[in-house]
Amino acid sequence: MSDWWESLVQIRRADHKKGTGVFISSTEILTAAHVVTQGNAALALDDLTLDIRFRSTLAVPRAVAILATWAPGATGSDVALVRVEAHSDLGLSLAFGVPPPSGSAMLEGVGFEAESDALRTPSGNVECRVTTDGERLLFSDDFAPEGGMSGGPLIAGLATGVHVAGILTRASSSGFVGLSVVASVLDELRSRFA
DSSP states (O other), X not given: OOOGGGGEEEEEETTSOEEEEEEEETTEEEEOGGGSEETTEEOOGGGEEEEEGGGTEEEOEXXXXXXXXXXXXXXXXXXXXXXXXXXXXXXXXOBOOOOOOSSEEEXXXXXXXXXXXXXXXXXXXXXXXXXXXXXXXXXXXXXXXOTTOTTOEEEEEETTEEEEEEEEOOOOTTOEEEEOOOHHHHHHHHHTOO
């Protein structure tokens, strides 16, 4: 029986930068846009190595989709989908599209540390703040992601299973750690695949 964590991916770039992603379907990896872009353009597919760590196998990238509003340093639009060859044997028991937490909720961030490649799973209370543009930014003073964890999922263990509440993007002095990704964002990203 597969577990959801078998869907975690370490993303390595040709320039030696690293990030994290997670399969949300058998052909789609969710990550942060800054993990798979240089400037405001998607990296060449040959520059990406997608290591499904707990399966000891690689995923072959086919296309990268980023939001039209993405720009280096952006916050709420720092999200991307990578389309890959199908992997139907993964532990895809994650539920996606959970509404962002109102007030504060206990979430766990999951990602691979760049320096050691070790899996880290810090947890803490995370608060969702909606900006005037409708962006759902996630803040926590309890934990901060390490380099390499960008793009990893922020998860909540609920009675109905493990749910993706958002993705890790960066740590800052304000406590900003990630963003909530709602169904409409996924729909827009999917529409960008040719």
